[in-house]
Amino acid sequence: MKKVFIVVPCYNEEETIEIYYNEVIKYLTGDYDYNVCFVNDGSKDRSLEIMMSLAEKDKRIKYLSFSRNFGKEAAMYAGLEAAKKAKADCAIIMDVDLQDPPHLIPELLKSHEEGYNLVFTRQKNRHGGSKLSAFFSLSFYKVYAFVTKDKGMAQGARDYCLLDKKAVNAFLSIKDHERFTKGIYHFVGFRQKVIEFDYAKRSAGTTKWNFKKLFHYAILGMREFSRFYEYIPKVAAWVVFFLLCFDTGKGIYNAVQANSYYAFDWNPIRIDGLFLILFIVLFYLFRLLYDVRKQTQRRPIYIEEDSNLEEVEENEAE
Numbered sequence: 001m002k003k004v005f006i007v008v009p010c011y012n013e014e015e016t017i018e019i020y021y022n023e024v025i026k027y028l029t030g031d032y033d034y035n036v037c038f039v040n041d042g043s044k045d046r047s048l049e050i051m052m053s054l055a056e057k058d059k060r061i062k063y064l065s066f067s068r069n070f071g072k073e074a075a076m077y078a079g080l081e082a083a084k085k086a087k088a089d090c091a092i093i094m095d096v097d098l099q100d101p102p103h104l105i106p107e108l109l110k111s112h113e114e115g116y117n118l119v120f121t122r123q124k125n126r127h128g129g130s131k132l133s134a135f136f137s138l139s140f141y142k143v144y145a146f147v148t149k150d151k152g153m154a155q156g157a158r159d160y161c162l163l164d165k166k167a168v169n170a171f172l173s174i175k176d177h178e179r180f181t182k183g184i185y186h187f188v189g190f191r192q193k194v195i196e197f198d199y200a201k202r203s204a205g206t207t208k209w210n211f212k213k214l215f216h217y218a219i220l221g222m223r224e225f226s227r228f229y230e231y232i233p234k235v236a237a238w239v240v241f242f243l244l245c246f247d248t249g250k251g252i253y254n255a256v257q258a259n260s261y262y263a264f265d266w267n268p269i270r271i272d273g274l275f276l277i278l279f280i281v282l283f284y285l286f287r288l289l290y291d292v293r294k295q296t297q298r299r300p301i302y303i304e305e306d307s308n309l310e311e312v313e314e315n316e317a318e
């Protein structure tokens with residue numbers, strides 16, 4: 001029987017855990033061996049207590065608790081590591097607030113059986129949030145796609161997804177400390193599919209995100225998966241270059257009009273020239289920094305999909 005490991009990050013979710021449990025168990029159907037693993041991300045409320053009592057009455061329930069709040073990304077990583085240890089055939093990541101509808105679980109598994117390694121979910125319609133947040137969200141995906149050249153990123157995809165064994169291993173092989181999961185999915189490749197669903201409201205409690213957190217997360221994504229910082233001096237250098245051309249043209253025009261070489265104004269040209277050199281130097285410095293970062297991140301150079309080479313035991317002692 002195939003093992004399915006459901007990872008559920010929770011941060012201060014005492015109001016939602018039981019509601020989630022009662023709902024999700026309805027969909028743990030079919031010929032699978034299920035585990036639901038709550039990851040308690042340093043909650044300060046009764047979340048852990050509730051997980052423990054559920055685990056006591058239902059053997060399929062597992063939990064894992066952090067010493068403090070490490071963020072959802074860390075919780076997802078820990079959950080997938082647990083899935084690997086449990087030798088699960090696939091893992092499903094989902095929120096506890098029922099915004100990731102459990103009724104999609106059979107559909108996710110069906111896509112898995114069809115051979116997809118990564119199955120995402122996306123809301124068909126945007127949530128009832130403000131127009132401004134919709135605007136920022138859309139702009140983010142546009143800018144992100146541009147700077148990372150990631151055309152395929154499931155635009156607006158939620159973290160609710162299924163990863164098979166290969167995708168889990170690939171995901172875990174990326175040890176970035178500041179994790180941007182959507183970028184990691186794009187990086188690992190494999191066969192990916194998106195399932196759409198209607199927006200669902202939070203079952204209880206409140207969102208753990210705010211504008212500041214989301215903004216930092218967006219910047220993180222672009223920084224980690226693109227040459228984002230190089231764009232800043234690059235754009236600046238181009239702007240200064242056009243200024244230089246303009247000032248030179250203006251100088252020549254003035255000199256011709258006055259019919260005198262002395263009417264050519266060198267001052268703006270000097271300033272433009274200096275800034276141009278500065279931004280070009282900065283650009284190369286940022287590029288160097290990028291290379292150093294990539295080296296220290298120690299991301300895998302490639303991710304294997306298949307081979308008939310003999311399996312080598314992974315060196316865990318690293």
Ligand code: UDP
Binds near residue numbers: 011096
């Ligand atoms: N979460 C977490 N750690 C955090 C923040 C959130 O594990 O630091 C969990 C949270 O408990 C929930 C999921 O991540 O299960 C999504 O959070 P939330 O519903 O607040 O986000 P939104 O749906 O508003 O984007």
Ligand code: MG
Binds near residue numbers: 097202207
């Ligand atoms: Mg939510």
